[in-house]
Amino acid sequence: MVPDxxxxxxxxxxxxPDFAEEVERVFYQAPFVRHLDFELVxxxxxxxxxxxxxxAQHLQQDGYVHAGVQATLADHTAGTAAATxxxxxxxxxxxxxxxxxxRAAKGEQLYCRSWVLKPGRQLIIAESExxxxxxxxxxxxxxxxxTLAVVDKR
Amino acid sequence: MVPDxxxxxxxxxxxxPDFAEEVERVFYQAPFVRHLDFELVxxxxxxxxxxxxxxAQHLQQDGYVHAGVQATLADHTAGTAAATxxxxxxxxxxxxxxxxxxRAAKGEQLYCRSWVLKPGRQLIIAESExxxxxxxxxxxxxxxxxTLAVVDKR
Amino acid sequence: MVPDxxxxxxxxxxxxPDFAEEVERVFYQAPFVRHLDFELVxxxxxxxxxxxxxxAQHLQQDGYVHAGVQATLADHTAGTAAATxxxxxxxxxxxxxxxxxxRAAKGEQLYCRSWVLKPGRQLIIAESExxxxxxxxxxxxxxxxxTLAVVDKR
Amino acid sequence: MVPDxxxxxxxxxxxxPDFAEEVERVFYQAPFVRHLDFELVxxxxxxxxxxxxxxAQHLQQDGYVHAGVQATLADHTAGTAAATxxxxxxxxxxxxxxxxxxRAAKGEQLYCRSWVLKPGRQLIIAESExxxxxxxxxxxxxxxxxTLAVVDKR
Numbered sequence: 001m002v003p004d005x006x007x008x009x010x011x012x013x014x015x016x017p018d019f020a021e022e023v024e025r026v027f028y029q030a031p032f033v034r035h036l037d038f039e040l041v042x043x044x045x046x047x048x049x050x051x052x053x054x055x056a057q058h059l060q061q062d063g064y065v066h067a068g069v070q071a072t073l074a075d076h077t078a079g080t081a082a083a084t085x086x087x088x089x090x091x092x093x094x095x096x097x098x099x100x101x102x103r104a105a106k107g108e109q110l111y112c113r114s115w116v117l118k119p120g121r122q123l124i125i126a127e128s129e130x131x132x133x134x135x136x137x138x139x140x141x142x143x144x145x146x147t148l149a150v151v152d153k154r
Numbered sequence: 155m156v157p158d159x160x161x162x163x164x165x166x167x168x169x170x171p172d173f174a175e176e177v178e179r180v181f182y183q184a185p186f187v188r189h190l191d192f193e194l195v196x197x198x199x200x201x202x203x204x205x206x207x208x209x210a211q212h213l214q215q216d217g218y219v220h221a222g223v224q225a226t227l228a229d230h231t232a233g234t235a236a237a238t239x240x241x242x243x244x245x246x247x248x249x250x251x252x253x254x255x256x257r258a259a260k261g262e263q264l265y266c267r268s269w270v271l272k273p274g275r276q277l278i279i280a281e282s283e284x285x286x287x288x289x290x291x292x293x294x295x296x297x298x299x300x301t302l303a304v305v306d307k308r
Numbered sequence: 309m310v311p312d313x314x315x316x317x318x319x320x321x322x323x324x325p326d327f328a329e330e331v332e333r334v335f336y337q338a339p340f341v342r343h344l345d346f347e348l349v350x351x352x353x354x355x356x357x358x359x360x361x362x363x364a365q366h367l368q369q370d371g372y373v374h375a376g377v378q379a380t381l382a383d384h385t386a387g388t389a390a391a392t393x394x395x396x397x398x399x400x401x402x403x404x405x406x407x408x409x410x411r412a413a414k415g416e417q418l419y420c421r422s423w424v425l426k427p428g429r430q431l432i433i434a435e436s437e438x439x440x441x442x443x444x445x446x447x448x449x450x451x452x453x454x455t456l457a458v459v460d461k462r
Numbered sequence: 463m464v465p466d467x468x469x470x471x472x473x474x475x476x477x478x479p480d481f482a483e484e485v486e487r488v489f490y491q492a493p494f495v496r497h498l499d500f501e502l503v504x505x506x507x508x509x510x511x512x513x514x515x516x517x518a519q520h521l522q523q524d525g526y527v528h529a530g531v532q533a534t535l536a537d538h539t540a541g542t543a544a545a546t547x548x549x550x551x552x553x554x555x556x557x558x559x560x561x562x563x564x565r566a567a568k569g570e571q572l573y574c575r576s577w578v579l580k581p582g583r584q585l586i587i588a589e590s591e592x593x594x595x596x597x598x599x600x601x602x603x604x605x606x607x608x609t610l611a612v613v614d615k616r
Contacts (some may be wrong), residue, residue, distance in 0.1 A: 003265060005171060005285055005292050029523035032531060035497075056418065067556040069494060070533025075529050092501040095431060096253045096455055098406060098560035100279050100299060102272040111157060117297060118256040122430055123403060123457065125254050125297075131159055138159050143271060143279075144537035145299060147404055149431065183369035186377060189343075215337035221402040222380025223340060229375050248375040249585060250609055252406035252560060276584055277611065278556060301558055301609065303585065311573060313593050313600050406560045408587050408607060414480040419465055425605060426564040431603075433562050439467055446467050451579060451587075453562060453607060 012046035012119060015087040023048075026083045026092070033076055036069065040080070046116040048081035051109055058110070065105035065132065066140070074099055074128035074144035076116040080123040082148045085116065091153050095123070097146040105141040107134035114146075124148045166200035168240040177202075180237045180246070187230055190223065194234070200270040201233035205263055212264070219259035219286065219295070228253055228282035228298035231268040233279040236302045246302045249277070253298040259298060261288035264295075271299075278302045279287060320354035320427060323443045331356075334391045334400070341384055346378065348388070354424040356389035359417055366418070366419045369404040373413035373440070373449070382407055382436035382452035385422040390432040390456045393424065403431070407452040415442035418449075425453075474508035474581060477549040485510075488545045488554075493537055493544040498531065502542070508578040510543035513571055520572070524616045527567035527603070528596065536561055536590035536606035539576040544610045549579060554610045557585070561606040569596035572603075579607075 016022055020043075027033070027040040027050070034060070039048040050073060052058065058069045082092050098150050114128040128144040170176060174197075181187070181194040181204070190212070195203040204227060207210065212223045229251050236246045268282040282298040324330055328351075335341070335348040335358070344366070349357040358381060360366065363373040366377045383405050390400045436452040478484060482505075489495070489502040489512070498520070503511040514520065520531045544554045566590060576590040590606040594610050 003285070003287055003292050004266070005267065005283075006294060018298075024516070026523075030528055031518045031521050031523075032528035035519040036616075055502070056493045057497040059493050061488075061493075062553075064492035066492055066534070067537050068498075068530065071533040071537065071559075072530025075533065093566075094563050095527070096404070096433075096453075096560065096562040097559065099300065100271075100301065100558040101217065102279060103555050104555075109587075111159070113159065117294075125256060125404075127297075129159075131157070133157055138157050140160060140271075143281075143299065145252065145404075145589075147254065178309070180369075184374055185364045185367050185369075186374035188314055189365040190376075210339050211343040213339050215334075215339075216399075220340035220380070221383050221405070222344075222376065225379040225383065225405075226376025229379070245370075247412075248409050250406065250408040250558070250587075251375070251379075251606075253379075253402065254404040255402050258401075277530075277556075311576065311593070311595055311600050312572070313591075314602060340517075407605065408579075408609065410587060419467070421467065425562075425602075433564060435605075437467075439465070441465055446465050446578075448468060451607065453560065453605065455562065 010075060012085055012116060013043040014045050018085055023080060023083050027080045036072065038076065043080060043084055045084050046081060048077050049113045050077045051111045053109055063106065065110055067101055070105065070130050070142045071099050073110060074111045074130055075146055077112040078126035078128045079148055081114040081116055081126050085119050089153050091151050093149045093151055095147045095149045097144055099142055099144045103141050105132045107132035109133040119132035122150055122152060157220050158273040166239055166270060168199050173238055177234060177237050181234045190226065192227060192230065197234060197238055200235060200302040202231050203267045204231045205265045207263055207287055217260065219264055221255055222283050224259065224296045225253050227264060227266045228284055228301055231266040232280035232282045232300035233302055235270055235280050236285055239273050243307050245305050245307050249301045249303045251298055251300040255296045257295050259286045261286035263287040276304055278304060320393055320424060322353050327392055331388060331391050335388045339367055344380065346381060346384065351388060351392055353392050354389060356384045356385050357421045359419045361417055371414065375409055375420055378413065378438050378450045379407050381418060381420045382438055383454055385420040386434035386436045386454035387456055389434050391424040393427050397460050397461050399459050401459055403455045403457045405452055405454040407450055409450045411449050413440045413449040415440035417441040430458055432458060471606045474547055474578060476507050481546055485542060485545050489542045498534065500535060500538065505542060505546055507546050508543060510539050512539045512573045513573045514519050515571055525568065525574055529563055532604045533561050534565065535572060535574045536592055537608055539574040539609055540588035540590045543578055544571035544578040545587050547581050551615050553613050553615050554588055555613055556612045559606055559608040561604055563604045565603050567594045567603040569594035571595040586612060
């Protein structure tokens with residue numbers, strides 16, 4: 001008998017009453033993220049979506065999106081998904097991440113959706129999927145797993 | 155507007171008419187897999203499920219399932235999911251994998267489901283989710299991403 | 309000018325006066341490790357070496373060492389290297405690891421050396437190199453990076 | 463007896479007589495790399511060193527180097543190390559990478575050294591170490607493992 005297996009967990013608990021302001025702040029505050037023109041699309045407890053309209057500066061020599069842009073969007077969006085679950089006075093630091101580049105990434109927009117796989121007190125594990133949007137078509141171009149440390153702000 | 159994003163790809167193509175026999179052979183042929191008493195539960199194009207009934211030999215000192223057992227089941231089941239897509243005369247070799255241990259793993263059974271995320275000619279990327287089953291309860295205990303090389307048998 | 313870069317850190321501090329007994333206990337205590345016949349070769353602060361004399365049970369169908377055996381030895385030896393740095397009453401849990409299988413692994417012995425790359429209060433990062441020994445020849449067959457959580461025993 | 467284990471392989475073979483021009487071209491050609499002001503420091507068969515002088519645009523909100531900058535420099539320098547070993551008409555694509563952020567990264571300069579761990583015909587595995595330089599001090603801040611695919615240019 002194939003057992004009844006849970007899909008990605010839902011029903012995450014929000015601990016910070018000002019989480020929405022805090023999450024927006026976390027997303028846009030990093031100068032590097034503004035330098036890359038990333039945009040926050042939406043978020044809720046344990047999830048975040050973001051995107052970047054692709055310009056020449058995001059590309060490799062061959063016109064495809066640079067792996068570094070993909071890795072940065074995957075990491076930053078996963079960190080923001082984790083940040084939705086923080087208590088006041090806590091911050092998120094990336095401990096490690098792994099990204100698989102699945103196909104050559106080309107299009108007008110790179111779109112990321114991230115969700116928390118395991119919310120822990122000290123470590124939060126999140127995943128990110130990156131899609132290239134070209135016209136009506138959305139194609140999965142990379143997948144990342146991110147380990148985030150929950151740290152008390154000093 | 156949030157775009158319409160594809161979920162995990164489906165509709166994989168089977169290339170080897172004898173794929174079912176071949177997949178069973180691939181799963182059980184490794185002496186290490188038999189040494190660990192792994193069982194093939196089911197498979198179809200691009201997917202595989204497997205399990206192991208937990209015994210003392212699979213555990214750590216504290217009674218939880220050893221990370222090595224989880225990694226081995228995740229890798230082997232991902233490899234079998236990839237093997238469903240091979241042409242005759244090809245074999246699968248693991249190039250690399252990463253596994254996140256999400257929680258202490260305890261129960262009667264460790265259950266794995268794996269699916270191909272990207273079927274390539276030279277590389278196949280697959281994911282594995284591992285669940286511990288205890289009574290009626292199934293809990294996600296780890297998640298792995300596996301990069302597999304497609305190689306011509308000599 | 310090329311700067312003077314530090315190589316792998318040394319001079320780790322031992323915190324537990326009984327660390328030697330504790331490390332031996334940690335290495336051999338897991339039933340799964342005994343089931344696989346792993347042997348502790350040597351250890352010091354922040355480092356550990358181990359091995360396994362290869363038998364049929366460790367192999368894949370083609371006679372090469374199974375990726376799961378390599379992953380398990382890499383993880384377990386990295387965990388033991390980390391355990392040399394614990395204070396009394398602490399234990400090590402693997403949070404995640406990644407292993408690259410570099411070549412087909414064949415020989416009489418699989419040998420692992422692991423070292424701590426970053427000793428943290430909550431997370432210890434270690435690396436493992438695995439060699440296959442065949443006669444006089446030692447060949448690097450895989451490389452792993454392991455993130456370990458330091459946890460208080462209850 | 464502790465065996466005599468090889469350290470990181472050396473003596474890699476150069477296949478492209480114009481490899482030096484090609485490597486410089488590969489490093490600087492990507493618009494994203496120029497957007498981030500990365501600099502090629504030195505290279506030889508199987509190795510590459512690079513750096514970036516840190517400016518506000520490379521940072522997170524807290525003044526530390528953004529994980530995405532570190533990941534991008536680690537990936538790009540590993541890819542350039544791999545590119546030293548190509549034959550004419552081949553290019554390098556990143557298949558996947560993993561990076562561990564070891565400490566908060568602060569300083570005037572982020573410096574990367576990368577080397578090939580395994581040169582294969584289809585896959586090249588490389589490692590990158592990233593250091594923050596502050597005054598006379600160089601500190602290891604992250605470590606990456608990169609899997610690169612060797613592809614024929616069309």
